[in-house]
Amino acid sequence: MNVESLLYIYLFVCAGMIVFNIVTAILLRKKDRKIAKVSEGFRRSVVLQLDRVRNGLEVEPAHKQYLARKLKRVGNMIAFDTMLEEMYIDNSLCARKYLSELGGVFVSLTIQYSEKNSTEAAYFPYIIKKYRLLADNSFPSITGLLMKLLTNPNLYCRENAMQALYTTGDCDCILKALKIIDNSDLFYHDKLLSDGLLQFAGNHRQLDDAILACFDDFSTDMKVALLNFLRFDSGEYCGFMESLLRDAQQNEEIRYSCIRYFGKYRHMPVYPYLLWLADGNNGLNWEYAAIASSALAIYPGEATVELLKKNLCSPNWYIRFNSSQILDRLGLTYLDLIDVMEGHDRYAAEIARYRFDRRKLLEKEAVTQ
Incomplete structure (x- = not known):
């Protein structure tokens, strides 16, 4: 094939892409106009009901039937949203009161949305979460659908369902959902769970205690996610974390999570053990020393400084890097590390010098700003 033919093919592909983009833009604009038109139809009906709510009256049954019929279609649900x-x-106050009377409408929609494809079904829990429809009322049929969606292969379905369940404020409901996720074969990233649990609308202390009460019932991956959640949620569980950390039979990822917990909340009884874990020569995997070195940031003292200085000579880059980072955070000067800077370990001196150079650069930027 000669160059001229390739050029014509290239021009044909470019022309096709331009046509595709134009057609897509036209279709999207048409779709937006349709949504706006349907939204206006909803608005005319809803405004009348908002006036009733504002005057202390209930939403008319005919309006509820109208919504139950219209909202079966995802396009109409988008327009309603x-x-x-x-x-x-x-x-907002009047709108929330109006929505609180539509519980029966959304209950009736659970059957229709449970039979839709994953992409469309995911929109239903999104609406439930967005307007917190389960915050003040318990609807077993809606909750049941959300539990069912937790086993859907589509990640958006599962995450939207969990986000909706967080708004219930019900600890038992959340524990049930966590066990469903844990028992399924579908991958659910631990960060989605740990960050999502922080949005729980109920009493966090009760949720934390409920999680700890059945902690052993979960798999290792779920335990790690729950420990990460507890780390960001509360510093009241140092005793529980210490017992896990000191248990050498525990999974390493669980113990790593416990070390990170003590890097956020100071717990002096575990300090000597953290020093031992941070020692790169303790015979354990290097991850223990690397993570424990970072945790020592909130345990300033001579023992901490001496161990971190020793770790600057570690053959493991992560241990050296984390130790130098914490020494810098503790505010050590060039004179404090003179033995390292003038020692025989070139790598230790280089990483310490990097920290000093970086500190000077940041201080210079702060002055200029």
């Missing part, structure tokens, strides 16, 4: 966003801006 668009309209509600504007209503919330105008009068």
Whole structure:
């Protein structure tokens, strides 16, 4: 094939892409206009009901039937959502009261959305979460659908369902959901769980205690996610974390999570053990020393400094890097590390010099700003 033919093929592909983009833009614009038109139809109906709610009256049954019929289609649900966003801006209190009377409507929609494909089904729990429809009312049929969606292969379905369940404020409901996720074969990233649990709308102390009460029932991966959640949620569980950390039979990832917990909350009874873990010559995997070295940032003292200086000579780069980072955070000067800077370990001197150079650069930037 000669160059001229390749050029024509290239031009044909470019022309095809341009046509595709134009057609897509036209279709999207048409779709937006349709959503706006449907939203306006919803608005005319909802405004009348908001006036009733504002005057202390209930939403009319005919309006509920109208919504139950219309909202079966995802496109109409999107239009309804668009309209509600504007209503919330105008009068959030009245809009919330209006939505609180639509529980029966959303209960009736659970069957329809449970039979839709994953992408469309994911939108239903999104609406439940967005408007916190389960915050003040318990609807077993809606909760049941959300539990069912937790086993859906589509990640958006599972995450939206969990986000909706967090708004219930029900500890038992969350524990049940966690066990469903844990028993399924589907991958669920631990960060999604640990960050999501922080959004729990109920009493966090009760949730924490409930998790600890059945902690041993979960798999290792789920335990790690729960420990990460506890680290960001509360510093009240040092005793529990210490017992896990000192148990050499525990999975290493669990013990790593415990070390990170003590890097956030100071617990002096575990300090000597952290020093031992941070020693790169303790015979354990290098991850223990690397993570424990970082945890020592909130345990300033001579023993901490001496161990971190020793770790600067570690053959493991991560241990050296973390130790130098914490020494810098502790505010050590060139004179404090003179024995390292003028020692025989070139790598230790280089990483210490890097920290000093970086500190000077940051101080210079702070002055200029």
